[in-house]
Amino acid sequence: MRVFSREKRDSAVAAAAYRAGQNLVDDRLAITHDFRNRSKAVAASFILAPPDAPEKTHNRALLWNAAEAAETRKNSRVARELILALPHELSAAFREALARDMGLWMVERYRVVVDVSIHQPTSGHDPRNHHAHLLFTTREVTKDGFGRKTRILDDKEKGPEEIELVRAVWETLVNDALEREGFPEAKIDRRTLEDQGIDRIPQVHIGPEAKAIEERLKEDEEEESKKEDEDDKDGKGKKGKGGNGDGKQNTPNNAKAGDDGKGHKPDYQKIDQDRSRPDLAKEIKAVNTERAKWPDTPLGKQIRALEVDMSRLDTRLKHYERLEAKTRLSGVVRSAIGKAVKFSKDILAGRIERRRALRLTELEKQIRINRQKERYKRTYREGIHAKLKDMHIRLDILKGTHTDYQNYKKFVDSIDRALAAQPVKPTFERQSRIITNQEHSLKLKLKAALVRENVLERFRPPNPPRLSKATASPIRAVIERSQRQQARGESEQQRQPVPRQEPQKPTTSSLFNTKAAQTRPVPILTHQQVRAKSEKIVSDIRQNIPPKYKAQPYPPKTPKAAKMSGKFNKAGFGAAAKPRNGPKAKPF
Secondary structure: OEEEEHHHOOOHHHHHHHHHOOEEEEOOOOEEEEOHHHHHHEEEEEEEOOOOOOHHHHOHHHHHHHHHHOOOOOOOEEEEEEEEEOOOOOOHHHHHHHHHHHHHHHHHHHOOOEEEEEEOOOOOOOOOOOEEEEEEOOEEEEOOEEEEEOHHHOOOOHHHHHHHHHHHHHHHHHHHHHHHOOOOOOOOOOOOHHHHOOOOOOOOOOOHHHHHHHHHHHHHHHHHHHHHHHHHHHOOOOOOOOOOOOOOOOOHHHOHHHOOOOOOOOOHHHHOOOOOHHHHHHHHHHHHHHHOOOOOOOHHHHHHHHHHHHHHHHHHHHHHHHHHHHEEOOHHHHHHHHHHHHHHHHHHHHHHHHHHHHHHHHHHHHHHHHHHHHHHOOOOOOOHHHHHHHHHHHHHHHHHHHHHHHHHHHHHHHHHHHHHHOOOEEOOOOOOOOOOHHHHHHHHHHHHHHHHHHOOHHHOOOOOOOOOOOOOOHHHHHHHHHHHHHHHHOOOOOOOOOOOOOOOOOOHHHHOOOOOOOOOOOOOOOHHHHHHHHHHHHHHHHHOOOHHHOOOOOOOOOOHHHHHHOOOOHHHHOOOOOOOOOOOOOOO
16 A cells, blocks of 8 residues: 655645546645546546545545645645456456446545556556556545544554555455356465465566666667767767766766665665666566476475485395395396496585585574564564565575486486396395294203303202213203104104114213313212211301400209209299299288
8 A cells, every 4th residue: 555645745636637637726835736647547437435435535536635725734645546456368348347336435434536447558568457546545535525534554563464454355356256156266366375385486566666777777778878989980889977967977876767765775786685676677587487487386395305305215225235234146137236326426515515505594584583683673664675686595405406306316316226137145044943842952951061060069958869981861861862752753764774873971071162161070968967067167267266255154054853853953043032832922
């Protein structure tokens, strides 16, 4: 939404004359604004006012001169404008009805007068450029004339909400008109491309200032070329610095069209970073064309998806390397695996560099957002030049990653085809062996015998069964017994006599490569012998104890017979002790 203000030297009468293609006179400035030469571009123009508005509001010259007279301040806002892009799919009547519906909604919402002008594209311009200019007053219109100002659109908090409401109403009206006209798939969306998730750069608007600068530069270039041709014909060289003949350089600041009304002349070449606005628009169009070659998914997600696919190829290649180490492969397969490994190493540095570049762009964007939040307590949309730079980086990363992935996939697929053509020959054959119950029991017996062989003599139970020197080891006997049972179960052809070897006193330690403890035989003692030996050891220890540490000897034990006879020692029970046969004590 655009605002016309006297601070910018704007005139509501001039704006209305230009948009309607008419000749209007500004009474305040005594200036005539004649734009009748633009009448071919105006498809329709009409004024919409509230029902109780005076009749003179439908006269364009009276309306806007009255709007200028109602404002007395030197920086007053005299008019507002809403520019609407009309769908080119609709007919002229439907486009006019659509613009009228939007104007009537604004009249009902803000109680203002709306001057609607519908423009159609002219020769040399985009044939789809159908648009409408809704120029409306800044004050409400009542039956008595202009009333209070519509401050809600100027409010810092409620103003953006109202603008968003206007955009939502226009979106609803356009989509409904397209659906009624038979274009249900054609829809408009008021959200930005970023909010919609569309990875594309918006086009820039080439306004009259940029066009004037471009035409001025072209004229200066033509003049310079003519002067050079004339100098070449006369044989005179070019002297001094180049210019346009008036002592000024050919810079955009010299164009009068760039004056903003305050004497400030914006440097569009600096704003566009030493590029003209048409050149910038061409670059954006070229980048968007290149972006359209890829799917609609955001470029960052596509790059990450390709990285995931390349990681899967890395896993497959590692599997083939392990297969090569364990099997006998043909020369074709080995060569394919070697080429794939070499290629994966060659592209590894590029993959790492592209990951860093992608992380850096995301980090820069996050730093910019955090800085804006810290300084201004809000975030601003990214500039067009930053978007161009980011798009170029992401496109380069995506192209490089996609190329590496395609080549990498070709190498790995060639390995798959070579393996499918030539079966794998393993270097060793693993045969699954079924263990019978007989073999399992034999194994348990051997383990038990091994444990018994390693038990020391002093921990064995008393009176173990002794084996003579001529008797073979029990483990050997178990082995021979199992061999005989297995031989009896075989067929007659496989039954062969097993040569009996001379027993060489085999032990468990020799069979299982363990070191048996070499101990001398310990004599077996009886319980009485062990007790006597223990008492002798204890008495020897008591004799070696120093006298000061010795305890008093225990009192002699009273014989059992003495205990039963009732004869007690007076020293043990005191002097008051009396024999049992004495006189009885008197009762209390």
